[in-house]
Amino acid sequence: MFWFLLIALVVVVAAVTLAVAGGGGDTAGGVLPEPAQDRMAWPLPLGRPVGRADVEALRLPMVLRGYRMADTDDVLDRLGAELAERDARIAELEAALAGAQAAAIGGRHGLAGGAARDARQDAEPGRPAEGAEGPDEGSEGPDEGEKTS
Numbered sequence: 001m002f003w004f005l006l007i008a009l010v011v012v013v014a015a016v017t018l019a020v021a022g023g024g025g026d027t028a029g030g031v032l033p034e035p036a037q038d039r040m041a042w043p044l045p046l047g048r049p050v051g052r053a054d055v056e057a058l059r060l061p062m063v064l065r066g067y068r069m070a071d072t073d074d075v076l077d078r079l080g081a082e083l084a085e086r087d088a089r090i091a092e093l094e095a096a097l098a099g100a101q102a103a104a105i106g107g108r109h110g111l112a113g114g115a116a117r118d119a120r121q122d123a124e125p126g127r128p129a130e131g132a133e134g135p136d137e138g139s140e141g142p143d144e145g146e147k148t149s
Helices: 002-021 052-057 069-123
Strands: none
């Protein structure tokens, strides 16, 4: 009985070894097929800006020692360019908003000041409004000697 178990064990080990080593006859010529290339299944859209859902659905292709470098670099370059473009657009819009707010504040102060000045002029028609240039009290106009005939 011992010899029967030993022979059965040797046969099973040999069968497993042949199956693992590729001698089973599944492949043509006993050579393993080339592995399928891992490519991005969901590339980033080209016709529109990248959105949050696009980044969440993105799966970078794997290789033996990490991610495929060329694909990863392409994705990072694209995301970096779009972030820079969005940052520039945000800065442009913030500057425009600040300018519009400054104009609105200046317009309100200028309008209120002008109305007050007009009211003072209506009350005292002979006196010039504050800030308006008029003749100085001590000045006399051009000298008589300066006139040439």
